[in-house]
Amino acid sequence: MSAALTHPSPHHSARRGPVEAVCVHWTGGTYASAVDWVCRPESVVSYHAIIGPTGDVAYCVPWDRAAWAVGASRQPDDSRFTFGARGNGATDNIALAGGPMTPPTAQQITMLLRQIRARFVARGWAMTDTWRILGHVDVAVYPAGHPKAGQRGRKPDPTGQGWLNLDTIRQEIAA
Numbered sequence: 001m002s003a004a005l006t007h008p009s010p011h012h013s014a015r016r017g018p019v020e021a022v023c024v025h026w027t028g029g030t031y032a033s034a035v036d037w038v039c040r041p042e043s044v045v046s047y048h049a050i051i052g053p054t055g056d057v058a059y060c061v062p063w064d065r066a067a068w069a070v071g072a073s074r075q076p077d078d079s080r081f082t083f084g085a086r087g088n089g090a091t092d093n094i095a096l097a098g099g100p101m102t103p104p105t106a107q108q109i110t111m112l113l114r115q116i117r118a119r120f121v122a123r124g125w126a127m128t129d130t131w132r133i134l135g136h137v138d139v140a141v142y143p144a145g146h147p148k149a150g151q152r153g154r155k156p157d158p159t160g161q162g163w164l165n166l167d168t169i170r171q172e173i174a175a
């Protein structure tokens with residue numbers, strides 16, 4: 001069913017309801033540093049899968065558990081679903097690893113598409129439900145207690161400054 005973990009992260013918890021979407025991230029560091037970081041006890045962050053520039057994939061958290069990747073979040077269209085108390089549990093999380101301002105490689109895009117398709121199949125979602133492909137930038141909001149609580153802008157990944165166009169990814173999935 002799910003791929004065996006290649007780099008198990010200690011940072012995950014029980015899902016608290018159905019998984020609704022795939023959230024795509026960009027680690028902002030190298031593949032090696034990203035994989036190392038999610039495995040460290042002090043990081044308190046994880047992704048289900050991290051894709052390196054050569055298309056290598058590190059599987060860090062079981063898909064049936066919640067990875068600690070999203071934080072305070074709100075779906076762009078609340079009529080689809082709301083994160084609510086599920087928080088991290090509502091998404092499957094896939095990260096691209098690369099340095100700041102580094103566009104993903106062709107191999108990374110190919111593997112990202114393969115991973116997203118696999119999640120859609122595993123979750124039983126129609127490939128045309130492309131609203132289920134979210135970028136962290138689209139959902140991350142400032143947490144309660146912050147002066148900008150509830151507002152977006154907390155995270156720039158994975159699109160950066162034109163680094164990745166998720167609409168292109170959505171079109172490829174739906175094609």
Ligand SMILES: [Zn+2]
Pocket residue numbers: 024025026069136155157158
């Ligand atoms: Zn992120």
